[in-house]
Amino acid sequence: MQLKYKHSIMIVDDETSILKAFSRLFRKDNYQILTASNAPEGLDLLKKAERPVSLIISDQRMPGMSGSQFLAEAQKLFPDTIRFLLTGYSDMDAVIDAINKGGIHRYLTKPWNDDDLMLQVRQSLHQYELVLENRRLLALTHKQNKELNQLNKHLETKVQERSREIVEKNKQLTQMNKELESNLYNTVRAFVSLIEVQTPSLAGHGRRVSYLARDMAQLSDLSEKEVAHIEIAALLHDIGKLGFPPQIVEDKTNHRTPKEQALFQKHPEEGQNIVRFIKNLDHVGLLIRSHHERYDGNGYPDQLSEEMIPLGSRIIAVADAYDNIANLKINAKHYVDEYKKGLKITQDQLSEDELLQQAAIHHLKQFGFTRYDPDIVKVFLEYIKQKKIPSHTEKEVTMDMLKAGMILNRPLYTLKGRFLLPYNTVLTEEYVDK
Ligand SMILES: [Fe+2]
Incomplete structure (x- = not known):
């Protein structure tokens, strides 16, 4: 059994011959030897020792303090030190008492066997080393735990710091976004002012189309962002006319060379092209580009049809057409005539504004599916119903009142929204049965 450390052994006996015998024996194994001829001297040596003594062998019978008493005192100074008591056979009571009180680890009887003693000493020192090692590992664990705790605290602080930084960054980002948004609206406002100065009637048209398109977009359950894009695009939809000769911009007849x-x-x-280079307006630019596309693909500039036309452009097209007739009075006579055709209504019954409104509504109903998206026309009709703009010549009937020869004033949909018949269909017996 190999020991890891160089150990010191203390021998306490009032007989010099025994001290010498032990010293001789232990020196062979290269232990460091301390000797004392009585208990007080032994305690004195222990107190002065630079490091704990590994093992003490004490005689029981000594003048003054007995061996077992001395070992009990030594235990108080160095609890881990291994303690052997050397006794004669007649001292058994003292040995039993010392063992019971936990003061000693082993006892040796005189005379002892050298080899046996050396073996016992080595075994005990090995045990002592295990105790020390255990203590060292415990101390190490304790130290590492402490470091780990500190690291955790440090980490917690770091996480808190990072969280604070992220919150701060988010605040800055929100602020920047607000500024960007406000910059965007400032740019749009600048455009509108430009149109206003150049062509006031165009600016008023843009504003009205923008309100109407926004309300229709909201009725279509679009997101706030999409509604905002449509609103801006509608406001600027005719900005491309800036710089055109006035006879084109202000033309009320649609008669152009x-x-x-x-x-x-x-x-x-x-x-x-005008809005293309302004950040955040590129999507708006697309909506402007397609506002004269037609649902049947006969519009311009790209001859897009149906769903190929951006939804916002389809909404703007309807709002634009309504305002062109109802407010800008473009080609007014033609649309009013179209509206009156076949109706037993005279202009006297409606004011001019009402007549134009009705003519515009009639036009949109008439050209749902060809020029305009029929679903958007439906949204538009829902809008004017909500705004209480009356749609004249319309009468609501129940199923049993339906008769052949009646004319549909609106496209017909099922309750679930499935399209059945277009506007202006003359009901036949077959349709009524269905
Ligand atoms: Fe236009």
């Missing part, structure tokens, strides 16, 4: 018509048809693309 082929050259003028070609120029006029450039305005959606021009509009997109």
Whole structure:
């Protein structure tokens, strides 16, 4: 059994011959030897020792303090030190008492066997080393736990710091976004002012189309962002007309020379070009580009049809058409005549404004599926119903009142929204049965 450390052994006996015998024996194994001829001397040596003594062998019978008493005192000084009591056979009571009180680890009887003693000493020292090792590991664990705790605390502080930084960064980002948004609206406002100065009637048209398109977009359950894009695009939809000759911009008849018509048809693309380079307006530019596309694919500039046309552009097209007739009075006579055709109604019954409104509504109903998205026309009709703009010549009937020859004033949908018949269909017996 190999020991790891160099150990010191103390021998306490009042007989010099025994002290010498032990010293001789232990020196062979290279132990450091301390000797004392009585208990007080032994305690004195223990107190002065630079490091704990590994093992003490004490004689029981000594003048003054007995061996067992001395070992009990030594235990108080160095609890881990291994303690052997050396006795004669007649001292058994003292040995039993010392063992019971936990003061000693082993006892040796005189005379002892050298080899046996050396073996016992080595075994005990090995045990002592295990105790020390155990203590060292415990101390190490304790130290590492402490360091770990500190690291955890440090980590917690770091996490808190990072969280604070992230919250701060988020605040800054929100602020920056607000500024960007406000910059965007400032840019849009600047555009509108520009249109206002150049062509006041165009600016008023833009505003009205923007309100109407926004309300229709909201009725279509679009997101706040999409509604905002449509609102801005509607406001600026004719910005491409800036710089066009006044006879084209202010024209109320739609009678243009082929050259003028070609120029006029450039305005959606021009509009997109104007807003193209402004950050956050590129999507708006697309909506402007497509506001003259037709649902049947016969519009311009890209001849897109149906769902290919951006939804916002389809909404703006309807709002634009309504305002062109109802407020800008473009081609007013033609639309009013169309509206009155077949109706037993005279202008006297309606004010001019009402007549134009009805003519515009009639036009949108008439051209749902060809020029305009029928679903958007439906949203528009829902909108004017909510706004209580009456749609004249309309009468609500129940199923049993349906008769052949009646004309549909609105496209017909099932309750679930499935399209059945277009506007202006003349009901036949077969339709009524269905
Ligand atoms: Fe336009």
